[in-house]
Amino acid sequence: MKLLVTGGAGYVGSVCAARLVETGHEVVVLDDLSTGHADAVPEGARLIAEDIDDVIGPVLAEGFDGVLHFAAKSLVGESQQAPAKYWQGNVVTSLRLLDAMREHGTPRLVFSSTAATYGEPDQVPIVETAPTRPTNTYGATKLAIDHAITGYATAHGLAAVSLRYFNVAGAYGRYGERHAVETHLIPIVLQVASGTREKVAMYGDDYPTDDGTCVRDYIHVVDLADAHLKALANATGGEHRIYNLGNGFGFSVKQVIEACREVTGHPVPAEVSPRRSGDPAVLVASAERARTELGWKPERVDLAGIVRDAWEFTQSRSQEA
Numbered sequence: 001m002k003l004l005v006t007g008g009a010g011y012v013g014s015v016c017a018a019r020l021v022e023t024g025h026e027v028v029v030l031d032d033l034s035t036g037h038a039d040a041v042p043e044g045a046r047l048i049a050e051d052i053d054d055v056i057g058p059v060l061a062e063g064f065d066g067v068l069h070f071a072a073k074s075l076v077g078e079s080q081q082a083p084a085k086y087w088q089g090n091v092v093t094s095l096r097l098l099d100a101m102r103e104h105g106t107p108r109l110v111f112s113s114t115a116a117t118y119g120e121p122d123q124v125p126i127v128e129t130a131p132t133r134p135t136n137t138y139g140a141t142k143l144a145i146d147h148a149i150t151g152y153a154t155a156h157g158l159a160a161v162s163l164r165y166f167n168v169a170g171a172y173g174r175y176g177e178r179h180a181v182e183t184h185l186i187p188i189v190l191q192v193a194s195g196t197r198e199k200v201a202m203y204g205d206d207y208p209t210d211d212g213t214c215v216r217d218y219i220h221v222v223d224l225a226d227a228h229l230k231a232l233a234n235a236t237g238g239e240h241r242i243y244n245l246g247n248g249f250g251f252s253v254k255q256v257i258e259a260c261r262e263v264t265g266h267p268v269p270a271e272v273s274p275r276r277s278g279d280p281a282v283l284v285a286s287a288e289r290a291r292t293e294l295g296w297k298p299e300r301v302d303l304a305g306i307v308r309d310a311w312e313f314t315q316s317r318s319q320e321a
Contacts, residue, residue, distance in 0.1 A: 001025050001026070001065035001066060001232075002025070002026040002028070002062075002063065002064050002065050003020055003025050003026065003027055003028070003064060003065060003066050003067070003068060003232075004028050004029075004030055004059065004060065004064050004066070004067045004068070004106075005017045005020070005027060005028070005029050005030070005045075005067075005068045005070065006030045006031070006052055006067065006068070006069045006070055006071035006097070007030075007031055007036065007069070007070030007071030007072065007112075008027070008029030008030070008031055008036070008041060008045065008047075008068075008070065009029060009031035009033055009036025009037055009038060009040050009041050009047065010031065010035060010036040010037075010040070010070060010071075011040075011168070011175075011176070011177045011178070011179070011221065012070055012112060012168055012221060012224060012225070013029070013031070013036070013068075013070035013071075013112075014036070014037075014040040014041065014042065014175045015172045015175045015221045015222060015224075015225045016068060016070070016224075016225040016228050016229075017029055017041065017042050017045050018042040018172065018173075018175055018225075019172075019222070019225045019226060019228075019229060020045075020068075020229065021042050021043075021044040021045055023229065027042070027044065027045040027046070028045065028046045028047075028048060028059070028062075028064075029041045029045050029046065029047045029048065030048045030050065030052060030055070030056070030059060030071070031047065031048075031049065031071065032049065032050060032051045032052070032071075033049050035179065035180065037178065040174075040175060042175075052071055052093050052096070052097065053092075053093055053096055056096055056097055056100045057100045057103065057104070059100075060100045060101060060103075060104040060106055061104050063104070064104075064106050065106075065107065065108060066106065066107065066108030066109065066110070066232055066235075067097065067101060067106055067108070067109050067110070068109075068110045068112070068228055068232065069094065069097060069109060069110070069111050069112060070112045071093070072089070072090050072112070072142075073085060073086050073089040073090055073138070073141075074114075074138060075138070075181060075183060076116070076136050076138045076139075076183070077183070079136055079137035079138035079141070080136055080137055083137040086137050086138060086141045087137070087141055090138075090141035090142065090144075090145060091141050091144050091145055091148075094111075094145045094148065095148060098148060098149070098152045098158075101152075101158065102152065102156050102158070107157075107158070107159055107237065108158075108159045108160070108232060108235045109149065109158060109159070109160040109161070109235070110160075110161050110162075110163065110228050110231045110232050110235065111145065111146070111149060111160065111161070111162045111163070112163060112228070113142050113145070113146055113162040113163055113164045113242070114138070114139060114142045114164055114165065114166075115164045115165055115166045115244060115246075115283070115285050116134055116135075116136065116138060116139030116142065117132045117134055117139050117142055117143040117146065117164060118130050118131070118132055118133065118134070118139075118164075119131075119132070119133035119134045119135040119139065120133070120135060120278070120280045121280065121283070124282050124283065124284045125217075125246070125248055125284045125285055125286035126244060126283070126284065126285050126286060127244065127286045127288070127289070128164075128242050128243065128244055128289055135278050136278070146162050146240075146242065149162060149240050150240040152240075153238055153239055153240040154238065154240075157237045157238045158237070158238070158240070159235035159236050159237045159238070159239065160235060160239070160240040160241070161231035161232070161234070161235050161240070161241045161242075161243065162240065162241070162242045162243070163224075163227055163228065163231060163243055163245055164242065164243070164244050164245065164285070165217075165219055165224060165244070165245040165246060165285060166216060166217045166218075166219070166246060166283055166284075166285060167184065167185070167186075167216050167217060167218045167219065168184075168218075168219055168220075168221050168224055169184070169186045169218045169219070169220065169221065169306045169307075169310060170220040170221045170222065170300065170305075170306040170307075170309040170310050171221065171309045171310050171312065171313035172221060172222050172225075172309070173313075174313070174316070175221075175313075176221075176309075176310060176313030176314070176317070177221075177310065177313070178317065185200075185216075185253065185256055186218075186256060186260065186306070186307060186310055187310065187314070188200055189256065189257055189260040189268055190260060190264065190307075190310060190311055190314045191314075192266070192268050192269065193260060193261075193264040193266035193268055193311070194264075194266075194314055194315070198269070199268075199269040199270060199271055200257060200268060200269070200270045200271075201270070201271060201272075201273040202253050202254070202257070202270055202271065202272050202273065203253075203273050203274065203275055203276045203279060204272070204273075204274065204275035204276070204279065205254075205272045206275075207281040208281050209252055209281055209282060210252065211252050211254045211255070212254075213252045213253035213254045214252065214253055214279055214280070214281060214282070214283075215250035215251065215252045215281065215282040215283070215284065216250050216251065216253075216282075216283050216284075217246040217247055217248070217249070217250045217283060217284040217285050218247065218250075218251060218256075218303065218306060219245055219246055219247060219298060220298065220299075220300035220301075220305075220306050220309070222300060223245075223298040223299055223300055224245060226296065227243075227245050227290060227294065227296045230290075230294040230295060230296045231243070231294060234293070234294050241293070243287070243289055243290040243293070243294065244285040244286055244287055244289065244290065245285060245287050245290055245296075245298075246284060246285030246286070246287050246298075247284075247287075247298050247301045248284065248285070248286060248287055248288075249284060250282060250283070250284040251303050255303065256303070256307075257270050259303045259304050259307045260307050260311075262304065263304055263307045263308050263311050264311055
């Protein structure tokens with residue numbers, strides 16, 4: 001298939017683009033490079049380094065079999081401080097994409113959504129029928145896009161799948177996590193291990209968990225990319241399906257820090273800081289529906305293995321610098 005990957009120069013998008021090329025698809029990456037990296041676009045994929053809002057119509061006029069939509073603003077804290085940036089950059093841009101897909105007859109969409117659409121869950125693991133009560137603007141914009149996709153699928157026959165997940169981690173060879181503003185725990189801890197950050201903060205150690213720190217579900221970026229490929233293959237015209245993705249169990253902040261210490265051989269100083277507002281004790285997603293309907297299951301669930309892949313990528317980037 002000929003596929004457009006928006007945001008394909010970013011972390012998850014680049015791994016997905018690489019997997020698509022490897023499996024024989026023709027891939028075009030559309031990314032304005034505001035947070036992505038041109039050298040993260042895989043060989044064999046064509047890069048269009050433009051703003052989606054400016055070129056999506058002419059690009060889709062080429063004729064595509066599907067779109068995998070990763071492009072988004074995704075910093076939770078920033079979304080609270082600059083909501084207009086997120087409503088414009090996420091929702092308005094996605095509506096333009098949907099309209100262009102309808103106009104040019106692009107039949108399939110896989111949307112990179114988020115489990116932040118659920119907010120603070122009543123129970124875990126979180127299933128797809130759980131109430132959606134996002135606690136921040138980022139989650140609210142992603143939920144709004146999901147609602148829009150449902151409408152376009154019903155009205156225009158779009159074959160659409162949304163994938164909701166929490167924490168992505170690990171790396172795939174030369175494709176890994178390198179954000180200008182890093183907010184994810186594993187790369188932050190690895191920055192401490194590599195000497196570019198002094199210490200890591202643990203926000204609260206008095207949660208009702210085994211060791212008092214928050215528990216989160218981590219999914220390897222390759223497992224996540226493969227879920228997007230399966231979603232693309234299983235999308236059905238006129239339907240919008242939503243799947244949660246995760247390992248089904250979680251790791252605490254202390255467990256992640258200890259795994260990073262073991263993998264890197266560095267002490268990684270950590271200190272307890274005050275809790276952050278709105279941080280639930282446990283966030284874990286149930287992927288049972290994805291297992292049953294997509295035939296997907298995570299293969300890389302070992303925390304040390306996830307950290308090791310990320311650490312190897314971090315070291316390779318340090319050597320290049």
